[in-house]
Amino acid sequence: MISRRTFAGRTLSVGALTLLTGCDVSDTDAVQAALARVSSWNDRVQAWLFSGRRLAPTFPESAAVPDFRFNAFYAADRSPVLAPDDYRLTLAGRIADKRPWTVARLQELPMQSQVTRHVCVEGWSMIGKWTGTPLSVFLDRIGADRTARYVGFECADGYYEGIDMPTALHPQTLMAFQLSDRKLPTRYGYPLKIRIPTKLGFKNPKFVTTLYVTNERPRTFWTDRGYNWFSGI
Amino acid sequence: MTAPPEQAHHAWPVRLAHWIMAASVLVMIGSGWRIYNASPIFPFRFPDWATLGGDVEAALALHNDPGVATAIAWHFAGMWTLALSWLGFVVWGIAAGHFWRDYLPVGPRSFWRDFTAALRFRLAHRLGEYNAVQRVFYWGVLAALLGLMVSGLAIWKPVQTYPLERLFGGFEGARVVHFLLMTAVCGFVAVHLVLVALVPRTLLAMVLGRATAPAKPETS
Numbered sequence: 001m002i003s004r005r006t007f008a009g010r011t012l013s014v015g016a017l018t019l020l021t022g023c024d025v026s027d028t029d030a031v032q033a034a035l036a037r038v039s040s041w042n043d044r045v046q047a048w049l050f051s052g053r054r055l056a057p058t059f060p061e062s063a064a065v066p067d068f069r070f071n072a073f074y075a076a077d078r079s080p081v082l083a084p085d086d087y088r089l090t091l092a093g094r095i096a097d098k099r100p101w102t103v104a105r106l107q108e109l110p111m112q113s114q115v116t117r118h119v120c121v122e123g124w125s126m127i128g129k130w131t132g133t134p135l136s137v138f139l140d141r142i143g144a145d146r147t148a149r150y151v152g153f154e155c156a157d158g159y160y161e162g163i164d165m166p167t168a169l170h171p172q173t174l175m176a177f178q179l180s181d182r183k184l185p186t187r188y189g190y191p192l193k194i195r196i197p198t199k200l201g202f203k204n205p206k207f208v209t210t211l212y213v214t215n216e217r218p219r220t221f222w223t224d225r226g227y228n229w230f231s232g233i
Numbered sequence: 234m235t236a237p238p239e240q241a242h243h244a245w246p247v248r249l250a251h252w253i254m255a256a257s258v259l260v261m262i263g264s265g266w267r268i269y270n271a272s273p274i275f276p277f278r279f280p281d282w283a284t285l286g287g288d289v290e291a292a293l294a295l296h297n298d299p300g301v302a303t304a305i306a307w308h309f310a311g312m313w314t315l316a317l318s319w320l321g322f323v324v325w326g327i328a329a330g331h332f333w334r335d336y337l338p339v340g341p342r343s344f345w346r347d348f349t350a351a352l353r354f355r356l357a358h359r360l361g362e363y364n365a366v367q368r369v370f371y372w373g374v375l376a377a378l379l380g381l382m383v384s385g386l387a388i389w390k391p392v393q394t395y396p397l398e399r400l401f402g403g404f405e406g407a408r409v410v411h412f413l414l415m416t417a418v419c420g421f422v423a424v425h426l427v428l429v430a431l432v433p434r435t436l437l438a439m440v441l442g443r444a445t446a447p448a449k450p451e452t453s
Contacts, residue, residue: 024285026288027287027291034310035307036306038306039309050393051393054393056392057391073297117404119391120272121271121301122268122272123269123271123388123408125404125405222298222302225296225297225302226302226303227302228305232390233391
């Protein structure tokens with residue numbers, strides 16, 4: 001009986017603390033550690049929920065917005081400008097052919113278009129048209145180890161991302177070179193953005209300069225800042 | 234002739250599920266308001282002090298993020314305790330007969346009778362017995378929580394659960410429904426707390442499991 005009463009009392013006081021005083025227990029180490037443990041549990045649940053065959057809904061071209069919303073951890077005019085002649089996509093990790101790729105060679109890859117919805121972790125969403133090469137096609141082309149667990153990306157804007165292999169091999173995961181039928185504009189990640197309609201927007205890195213295949217979970221920008229790693233939708 | 238004393242009794246599974254649900258609802262509302270602030274769907278924001286997710290300024294300085302990361306971590310932790318306690322409450326309510334015994338019967342006529350009586354402050358509260366307004370409210374809040382979980386699932390996993398979002402008129406519709414049901418639950422919590430304050434013995438019963446009303450003085 002005592003323990004139940006104590007439990008109820010504690011529950012009440014946490015609630016009252018939050019509701020009445022606005023004091024917040026969130027910033028204590030114990031709470032952060034507990035939330036991190038639940039977040040890793042949620043990673044496992046999401047990986048289990050994810051289906052490599054279930055396609056993200058696609059929309060008519062008329063639904064795609066021509067002026068996509070810019071979103072990054074810096075202002076649009078701070079976007080890196082990558083010169084096509086100097087750009088190389090560097091490959092690393094469990095890949096057979098690690099020769100770097102030029103823009104010209106990348107653009108000779110087979111292309112397809114998708115009109116899909118970008119869902120931001122903040123809650124807003126936007127439909128766009130992206131054109132590019134399925135990442136799985138590229139991974140086969142370079143002899144990547146498809147049995148590895150992760151694919152990681154490093155970007156010219158200081159961003160870094162990583163995804164699980166099942167998502168990397170999903171048929172709608174694209175290396176996008178175009179947005180709205182035009183060459184990827186600078187602020188949207190020229191020359192290469194990874195477009196993943198089964199992930200939250202922040203897991204779609206722009207200005208990708210390095211792609212690597214690994215069995216160790218890649219560090220990712222927003223996960224280092226407290227967001228959930230898998231972040232599937 | 235003496236009437237049996239009014240007595241409220243709550244079995245321990247009801248109390249356990251009730252308090253976990255109560256704490257979860259607070260966590261979900263507080264963190265949900267912080268997440269809402271990141272991209273409001275109506276022309277207002279919730280004050281930061283009323284939201285859950287840590288110090289906004291500190292998070293901005295440290296992480297370039299207004300504490301939304303922590304709010305989301307709370308929200309996706311609270312969803313488990315809310316879902317489990319809701320399920321426990323409902324399964325117990327059905328299996329142990331709590332719902333049939335205490336939440337039924339209820340109908341529009343008895344609701345209207347008790348509702349108008351309550352507005353005229355003529356509705357007596359009998360400990361251990363729910364009036365029609367309470368019964369409707371309890372069914373309503375359980376339904377609202379179910380709606381919040383389903384619309385929340387459609388927002389969390391719009392691809393994996395597609396076309397679930399169509400139930401709400403699309404992804405944006407699901408966000409609006411999620412918000413409106415949250416508002417309904419806030420309304421329930423407010424009324425619930427006022428009524429508990431008016432009859433504090435009900436709180437005693439929900440904590441200790443049992444409470445008895447004081448003996449009424451004999452009237453002549």
